[in-house]
Amino acid sequence: MIANILIALIAALHIYILVIEMFLWTTPRARRAFNLTEDLAAKTKVMAANQGLYNGFLAAGLITGLVMGPAGMAFKLFFLICVAVAGVFGAATATSKILFIQTLPALLALGTLLAGI
Secondary structure (H helix, E strand, C coil), X not given: CHHHHHHHHHHHHHHHHHHHHHHCCCCHHHHHHCCCCHHHHHHCHHHHHHHHHHHXXXXXXXXXXXXCHXXXXXXXXXXXXXXXXXXXHHHHHCCCHHHHHHHHHHHHHHHHHHHCC
């Protein structure tokens, strides 16, 4: 099912974001990805770790839905909607690129899931 592949990719993306935000925030790679100065990264390290944890919860919910098989439909729907809403909020408050990185994939996965594809 294409929806499950997309959901797995979105879960993997959120695990990647968790790692960057919780463990790699002050590295050059993370600073480039989030357009941060060294000073700002150091000052926001704890806040970023908190954000990373929330991204981990999104991934965990999506993975739970996948593991549950057909019984996990509600998990998949709920957590895809959460990802999309978080992406819209992030795009409105941080950077518009979040719409393409987070919201658009979640909506695509949601559409394929609802279409049974």
